[in-house]
Amino acid sequence: MKFTNGYWLIKEGITAHHAAQAYEAEQDGGELAVFAPVKPTKTRGDTLNATLLTVRLSSPMRDIVRVRISHFEGGLDAGPFFETASDPLFRPEISIDENEARISSGRLEARIAFSDSWLVEWSGSGRPLTFSGTKSTGYMVDPDKKAYMKEELNLSPGEYVYGLGERFGPFVKNGQSVDIWNADGGTASEQAYKNIPFYMTNKGYGVFVNDPGAVSLEVGSEKTSRVQFSVPGEVLDYFMIYGPTPAEVLERYTALVGRPPLLPEWSYGLWLTTSFTTSYDEKTVMSFIDGMAERNIPLSVFHFDCFWMKAFHWTDFIWDAETFPDPAGLIKRIKDKGVRVCLWINPYIAQRSPLFKEGKQNGFLLKKTDGSVWQTDLWQPGMGIVDFTNPEAAAWYAEKLEALLALGVDAFKTDFGERIPTEVRWHDGGDPVKQHNWYAQLYNRTVFELLESKKGEGEACLFARSATAGGQKYPVHWGGDCESTFEAMAESLRGGLSLGLCGFGYWSHDIGGFEGTPRADLFKRWIAFGLLSSHSRLHGSNSYRVPWNIDDESVEVTRRFALLKKRLMPYLHKCARDAHENGIPVMRAMFLAFPDDPACAFLDRQYMLGPDILVAPVFNPEGLAEYYLPEGNWTHLIDGRIIRGGRWIRESYDFMSIPVWALDGSEASLIAR
Structure with missing residues (x-):
C-alpha cells in the first residue's frame, strides 16, 4: 500500500x-x-x-x-x-x-x-x-x-529481494507491489494461491x-x-x-515457523489423473493404468478429480453410483496393480449436498454477521464453507474423510481454500481479515493430521493448492491453474522457486498445463521438467493427459524421464531429509545454491534439484537451451558428457534429452555411468 x-x-x-x-x-x-x-x-x-x-x-x-x-x-x-x-x-x-x-x-x-x-x-x-x-x-x-x-x-545498491510466496511474476521482487492475500487467480497475474509474508535478500x-x-x-x-x-x-x-547465507536464513526461518515432514516414498513417483471435466468411468480409469504399464511407464498414484462425486453435490464425499457403482472394488483393483489412490476434495459444501443441512444444523458452516449461513453460487450452487475454527466442524469433516480412507484411499487433493469472505463471523471469534489467509492452514492441517493419525508418521501426503506461512508442514503443494503454453511453464517454475525460498520443501505443477490441451512439443518439454521436479503429476482441465493421446514420441519421452526419476529416488529421499531437518527445499533456486556467484542472482529458468543436480528446462519449440553452468566439472545425466562450468551454454536438445547436469564426483553423477 x-x-x-x-x-x-x-x-x-x-x-x-x-x-x-x-x-x-x-x-x-x-x-x-x-x-x-x-x-x-x-x-x-x-x-x-x-x-x-x-x-x-x-x-x-x-x-x-x-x-x-x-x-x-x-x-x-x-x-x-x-x-x-x-x-x-x-x-x-x-x-x-x-x-x-x-x-x-x-x-x-x-x-x-x-x-x-x-x-x-x-x-x-x-x-x-x-x-x-x-x-x-x-x-x-x-x-x-x-x-x-x-x-x-x-535496500542497498545491488541488494535483491526474493520470496513472498508462490509468485508468478519476476523472480527478483525489486520494483513490485505485493499484497499478501490468497486468491484463486491462476498463474498469470500478480495474484497467488500461496502468499507468504516472508522475504530474504542477498545481503544475508x-x-x-x-x-x-x-x-x-x-x-x-x-x-x-x-x-x-x-x-x-x-x-x-x-x-x-x-543468515548470512540464504540457506542459513531458511534454516532459521523454518526453525521459527516449521519444517516439512518426511513424505511416503511412493509420493515421488508419477501421478496420473482423470483430469477435471473429462468423461470417465472405471473402464477409462483402468485403461489409463493398464496403458501406462503396457508402455513400461512407472506409475505411482492415480488421482480422481472432482467428478468422482455427482455434479452439483460437491462436496458430499459420496461416489457417483452411476459412474462408479463399486468404489471399494475399484480401489482394490487399482491397488492390486501397485498404484496408490488419491481423491479430490474441497472445503465447500454445495446446498444440494446432504452435508449442507447437517452442517447448518450443527453450526459447522461459516456464518454471516447476522448468524445465517454464508452462501454463494460461485463454484457450486448455494454452497457454504466449513468453519474449521470450530473443532467439532473440523472433526466432522475429518470423519467423512475417514470413511474414504477405510475404502483404501491413500491421499487427498485439498483443492481451493482461497476465496474466503471477510464479511463473516467465525466460530472462534477470530478477525475475519486475518482468517482469510489462515483458512488454508486450518483446512490442510485438518486433512493432513487425519492422514497421519491413520497411516502413521511419514506416510501422510496431500496435494494442496492454497497455503500461508507454515503451510510447508502439510505438503505437497502444487502450482495451481496454469495455461498450456511455454509462458505458463516458465511462470510456474518462477512460482515454485519463490515458494521454495519461503520454506516449502516440496512442490509440483500440472505437466502440460491445466487450461487447454498442450501441443506435442510443449507436452514433451514439460514432461522433462515435471519428472525432474520433487513431485510429478499429469493433469489437465478438459482433456486426458495420458501421453499416447498426444503422440507416439510423448510415450517415449515420458518413459525416458519416468525411469530417470526412478533411478534418482535414493538421491531425492536424501534431499527430502534435508528439507525435513534443515528447511532447504528439494528444488532450489540458483541463488540459494550458489549465493556467491553473481550470475545466479536473477536465474529463474533453471534450478538445482537437491545440492548436486542442475536442471534447465527447455521453454521453446525449437529445442534451444540457454543456461548457466556454475564453476566445477559437470556430468550430463543422460548422455554422460563431462564439461567444465563457470560459463553460459547455448545448445539444442531433442525431446529425449534436457540440460540435466550433476556435479562431477557427487553421488548423483554416478547415475549417468
Missing part, C-alpha cells in the same frame, strides 16, 4: 505519524522497549497531546530478533496467530547507555540511536545489513480513519511479517531504496532473521 505522493508528499487524505526519535528505552527481562514520539521532544511541553510509538525488541532464538511496533495497545486481538517456536533457554544481550540502546541475538544486532532523528541499524557478524531511518516507522491514518502501521527497511538476512492478514509490501516500488511493509491496525510485528 502506498502512502506517499512521490518522495516528498503524503497522499491526500493520509495522516502520517512517523517515529521522530528514540526518546528513551528500558529493559524488561529479555525485552528492550524503545519509546518513539512522532515529533521531536525537547521540552516538557512537547510530551503533551503527543503520539508515542512503542517499539519492543526481543529474541525467540539465536540470530533472530522480533520487533513489535505499536500505537494503541488496548485493542482486542482475537487472532488467528502464526505458530512460531522459541528457545526457552536463550536470552539476548541488551545494553542501554546515554547514546544508544542495543539488542544482540547471536551474531545479529540492532542498534537504536538516541539522537534528533529516528535510526535503527541492523548488523550481522559486525557487518551492516539494513536500517530503519527517517519517516520509516510510522502510524498512518487514511481518509476513512482506518489505521495502519508500517515499517521501511533500506530475511524478514518475516508476523501477521496472517492483509500485509502489503512495496519492494523498492514506492521508495526505490526501501522495502515497506504495512498492516491494518495499531500493531506491526515482524522478525529479522540473520
Whole structure:
C-alpha cells in the first residue's frame, strides 16, 4: 500500500505519524522497549497531546530478533496467530547507555540511536545489513480513519529481494507491489494461491511479517531504496532473521515457523489423473493404468478429480453410483496393480449436498454477521464453507474423510481454500481479515493430521493448492491453474522457486498445463521438467493427459524421464531429509545454491534439484537451451558428457534429452555411468 505522493508528499487524505526519535528505552527481562514520539521532544511541553510509538525488541532464538511496533495497545486481538517456536533457554544481550540502546541475538544486532532523528541499524557478524531511518516507522491514518502501521527497511545498491510466496511474476521482487492475500487467480497475474509474508535478500538476512492478514509490501516500488511493509491496525510485528547465507536464513526461518515432514516414498513417483471435466468411468480409469504399464511407464498414484462425486453435490464425499457403482472394488483393483489412490476434495459444501443441512444444523458452516449461513453460487450452487475454527466442524469433516480412507484411499487433493469472505463471523471469534489467509492452514492441517493419525508418521501426503506461512508442514503443494503454453511453464517454475525460498520443501505443477490441451512439443518439454521436479503429476482441465493421446514420441519421452526419476529416488529421499531437518527445499533456486556467484542472482529458468543436480528446462519449440553452468566439472545425466562450468551454454536438445547436469564426483553423477 502506498502512502506517499512521490518522495516528498503524503497522499491526500493520509495522516502520517512517523517515529521522530528514540526518546528513551528500558529493559524488561529479555525485552528492550524503545519509546518513539512522532515529533521531536525537547521540552516538557512537547510530551503533551503527543503520539508515542512503542517499539519492543526481543529474541525467540539465536540470530533472530522480533520487533513489535505499536500505537494503541488496548485493542482486542482475537487472532488467528502464526505458530512460531522459541528457545526457552536463550536470552539476548541488551545494553542501554546515554547514546544508544542495543539488542544482540547471536551474531545479529540492532542498534537504536538516541539522537534528533529516528535510526535503527541492523548488523550481522559486525557487518551492516539494513536500517530503519527517517519517516520509516510510522502510524498512518487514511481518509476513512482506518489505521495502519508500517515499517521501511533500506535496500542497498545491488541488494535483491526474493520470496513472498508462490509468485508468478519476476523472480527478483525489486520494483513490485505485493499484497499478501490468497486468491484463486491462476498463474498469470500478480495474484497467488500461496502468499507468504516472508522475504530474504542477498545481503544475508530475511524478514518475516508476523501477521496472517492483509500485509502489503512495496519492494523498492514506492521508495526505490526501501522495502515497506504495512498492516491494518495499531500493531506491526515482524522478525529479522540473520543468515548470512540464504540457506542459513531458511534454516532459521523454518526453525521459527516449521519444517516439512518426511513424505511416503511412493509420493515421488508419477501421478496420473482423470483430469477435471473429462468423461470417465472405471473402464477409462483402468485403461489409463493398464496403458501406462503396457508402455513400461512407472506409475505411482492415480488421482480422481472432482467428478468422482455427482455434479452439483460437491462436496458430499459420496461416489457417483452411476459412474462408479463399486468404489471399494475399484480401489482394490487399482491397488492390486501397485498404484496408490488419491481423491479430490474441497472445503465447500454445495446446498444440494446432504452435508449442507447437517452442517447448518450443527453450526459447522461459516456464518454471516447476522448468524445465517454464508452462501454463494460461485463454484457450486448455494454452497457454504466449513468453519474449521470450530473443532467439532473440523472433526466432522475429518470423519467423512475417514470413511474414504477405510475404502483404501491413500491421499487427498485439498483443492481451493482461497476465496474466503471477510464479511463473516467465525466460530472462534477470530478477525475475519486475518482468517482469510489462515483458512488454508486450518483446512490442510485438518486433512493432513487425519492422514497421519491413520497411516502413521511419514506416510501422510496431500496435494494442496492454497497455503500461508507454515503451510510447508502439510505438503505437497502444487502450482495451481496454469495455461498450456511455454509462458505458463516458465511462470510456474518462477512460482515454485519463490515458494521454495519461503520454506516449502516440496512442490509440483500440472505437466502440460491445466487450461487447454498442450501441443506435442510443449507436452514433451514439460514432461522433462515435471519428472525432474520433487513431485510429478499429469493433469489437465478438459482433456486426458495420458501421453499416447498426444503422440507416439510423448510415450517415449515420458518413459525416458519416468525411469530417470526412478533411478534418482535414493538421491531425492536424501534431499527430502534435508528439507525435513534443515528447511532447504528439494528444488532450489540458483541463488540459494550458489549465493556467491553473481550470475545466479536473477536465474529463474533453471534450478538445482537437491545440492548436486542442475536442471534447465527447455521453454521453446525449437529445442534451444540457454543456461548457466556454475564453476566445477559437470556430468550430463543422460548422455554422460563431462564439461567444465563457470560459463553460459547455448545448445539444442531433442525431446529425449534436457540440460540435466550433476556435479562431477557427487553421488548423483554416478547415475549417468
